Amino acid sequence: SQQGEEDPQALSIQEGENATMNCSYKTSINNLQWYRQNSGRGLVHLILIRSNEREKHSGRLRVTLDTSKKSSSLLITASRAADTASYFCATDRASGGSNYKLTFGKGTLLTVNP
Amino acid sequence: KAGVTQTPRYLIKTRGQQVTLSCSPISGHRSVSWYQQTPGQGLQFLFEYFSETQRNKGNFPGRFSGRQFSNSRSEMNVSTLELGDSALYLCASSLEGWWGTDTQYFGPGTRLTVL
Secondary structure: OOOEEEEOOEEEEEOOOOEEEEEEEOOOOOEEEEEEEOOOOOEEEEEEEEOOOOEEEEOOEEEEEEOOOOEEEEEEOOOOHHHOEEEEEEEEEEOOOOOEEEEEOOOEEEEEEO | OOOOEEEOOEEEEOOOOOEEEEEEOOOOOOEEEEEEEEOOOEEEEEEEEEOOEEEEEOOOOOOEEEEEOOOOOEEEEEOOOOHHHOEEEEEEEEOOOOOOOOOOEEOOOEEEEEO
16 A cells, blocks of 8 residues: 555646645654656655654755654745656655665656746 | 666566566665556555565565575566566665665666566
């Protein structure tokens, strides 16, 4: 079953606008990560936020985490056509012992129109 | 550093056949994970190897297996292929595999089509 669920499933905006994607999860986590995937290719790691952090920035990316609501948001500011991709949140949870596995949501397809 | 490489990039097989996919991690990375991505189920964790040992396994049937070699290269095998095995298979490597703080670097994937 999916741990993370992104919302919306698809988002279409104009270049220069901001894009916000949300992720909700079900069980307690240690960290939450966001990945980007361009058209059926490999995933690219964007940012990791720990459970004791509330907000993190990286360039044009801003991620927030609300552990009480079990949700996270990814904001991309001043979007560009090159930001067109699918965005996934991934959460970790213990799978026995001290090792963890990443569980991905189904992603948000972002289209940035020039 | 070279990134994660996967071979082959595309593969077409028929039902009942078996297939082996290969993954070469980033130099120095000892953990290799495999994921299956389909439109219906999304990204699902298959298994993870570290120092030639399988440490974690997802909820996939025994037809899916893997191994890791001493140079950290990994292979996954799917036997008795079914139509539902058609998917993009992604490999990811990381230094130690502690995903909480250890970034996973993904390869471009192998697109498997089962006819």
